[in-house]
Amino acid sequence: MPELPEVEVVRRGLASWVAGRSVASVHVHDPRSVRRHAEGAEHFAGTLAGAILGPAVRRGKFLWMPLDGPPRPTALVAHLGMSGQLLVEEEDAPREKHLKVRFGLSPAAGMPGELRFVDQRIFGGLHLSPLCPTPDGGPGGRGDEAPLMPASALHIARDVLDPAFGPAEFHAALRRRTTGIKRALLDQGVVSGVGNIYADEALWAARLHFERPTAGIRRAESLRLHGALRAVMESALLAGGTSFDSLYVNVNGASGYFDRSLNAYGREGLPCARCLAEGREGTIRRDPFMGRSSFTCPLCQRRPRGPGRRAAARPG
Template sequence: MPELPEVEVVREGLDKWVRTRTVKTVQVLDPRSVRRHTDGVDDFEQTLSGCSIASVVRRGKFLWMDLEGLPTPAALVAHLGMSGQLLVEEPDAPDEKHLKVRLSLSNRSGYPGELRFVDQRIFGGMFISPVMATPDGLPAGAGSLQASIPLAAAHIARDVMDPHRNPDDLYVALRKKNTELKRAILDQGIISGVGNIYADEALWQACLSGLRSTATIRRPEVQRLNDALVDVMMRALAAGGTSFDSLYVNVNGASGYFARSLNAYGREGKACLRCEEKGRESLIRRDPFMGRSSYSCPVCQPRPRRTRS
C-alpha cells in the first residue's frame, strides 16, 4: 500500500496538472470505485461536474482535492488502497485496462485533458466528503492553507513531515499506549503516513526494536525515532517513493526507486549494513507481523528480553 512519500509524489503531480481546473464531466466506469460515496453513482457524477479543484492536499496517506462551486464546502477524497493510480492523460489516449473513473477537465494549453482513477484490485476509491474545521485551527496538511479537513480524514493525526506537528507529541502519544513500538507508529491516530516498509526502515535507522513496549520508551529514543522517520521519508520522497511492481506510479506513470536504498525491509538473510561497517556479523531477519513481515537486525536492534527467540 502506498505510504506518505508515494502519496506525496502523486499529490505534487496533481497540484501541477489539475489544481485550479474545472471538472467538466465525470464518468464512473465501475460503481465499486465510488462505493464510499453513499449517495450513489449519479450523485457523484452530477455533484462533481462543474466543480473547480481549489487545492490538492495530503495528510499522511490521505489525499483529497478541495472543491469550489458547491453550496457547502466539500472535498473529493481519493483513496489509493493497494493498487489505485491517479493518472493525467490526453482524452485520445487508450483507456487503461483497469480504468474506473474518468474526469474530463477544462482546457489548458499543454496540459492533459483527463484525470483517470485506475485500480486493479479495487480496494481504493473516490468519494465526496463534507469538510470540517481542523481541531487545532491549523492548515490540514501538505498543499493546504485552509484550516479545514474532510470528515473522512478528521481522525488522522498529523504526519511525519507536517511542519505544524510538534515532535514531542509523538513521545506523549506513545507513552499513553501500552503496545509494541512498531504497532504504535503504524497507528494513523498517533502519527500518520507510516506504513510497513518505512516503519522497518526508521526502526533500523534508530537502532530500535519494533517489539519494544511503548510504555518503557524514553524521550531520547523517541527523538531518535522521530529523526529517523523524517529522514527516511525525505529520502524516499526525493527518490520518488518505493516501487516493487508496476502498480505504484506517479501521475505520469513513472515508478519510484527508493527500493534500491532500503537497509532492512526485504533484506532477509543479507548482511546488516551497519553491523558490516563495524566489523560485526549479523543477518537481517524476517518475522511475521500482522499478516505481513517485519525486517530487523538482531544485533543492533536488540529485542526486549521477554520476546527473544
C-alpha cells in the same frame, strides 16, 4: 501499499497538473470505486460536473481537493488503498485495464485533458466529503493552509513531516498507547502515513526492535525514531517513492526508485549494512507481523527482554 512519500509524490503531481481546472465530465466505470460516497455514483458525478478543483492537499495517506461550486464546503477525497493510481492522460489515450473513474478536465496549455483513477484490487476509492474545521485549528494538511479537512479524515493524525507534529508531540502520542512500537507507527491515529516498509526502515535506522513497548519509551529513543522517520520519508521523496511493481506510479506514470536504498525491508538473509560498516556480522531476519513481515537486524535492534521488559518501565 503506497505510504506517505508515494502519496506526497502523487499530491505534487495533482498540484501541478490538475489543481485550478474545472471538471468537464465524470464517468464512473465501476461504482465500487465510489462506494464510500453514500449518495451513489450518479450523485457523485453530478456534484463534480462543473466544479473547480482547488489545491491538492494530503494528510497521511489521504488526498483531497476542495471544490469550488457545491453550496457547502466539500472536497473530492482519494485514498489509493493497495493499488490505486491517479493518472493524467490525453483524452484519446488507451484506457487502462483497471480504469474505474474518468474525469474530463477543462483545457489548459500543454496539459493532458483527463484525470483517471485506476485500481486493480479495488481497496482504494474516491468520495465526496464535507470539509470541517481541524480538531487543533491548524492547517488541514500538506498543500493548503486552510484549517479544514474532510469529515471522513478527521480521525487521521498528523505525520512526521508536518511542522505541527514535532518530537514532543510524537513522544506524547507514542506514550498514550500501550503496544509495540511498530503497531503504533502503523496506527494512523497515532502518526499518519507510515506503512510496513518505512516503519521497518526507520526502526532499523533508530536501532529499535519492532516489539519495543511504547508506554515506557524514553525521550531519547522517540527523538531518535522521529528523526529517522523524517530522514527516511525525505529520502524516499527525493527518489520519487518506492516502486516494487507497476502498481505505484506518479500521475505521469513514472516509478520511484527508493527501493534501491532500503536497509532492512525485504533483505532477509543479507548482511546488515550498519553491522558490516562497524565490523560485526549481523544478518537481516524476517519475522511474521500482523499478517505481514518485519525485517530487523538481531545484533543492532535487540528484542525487548521478557514479558516484564523492565527496561521499558523507565520514565520518559
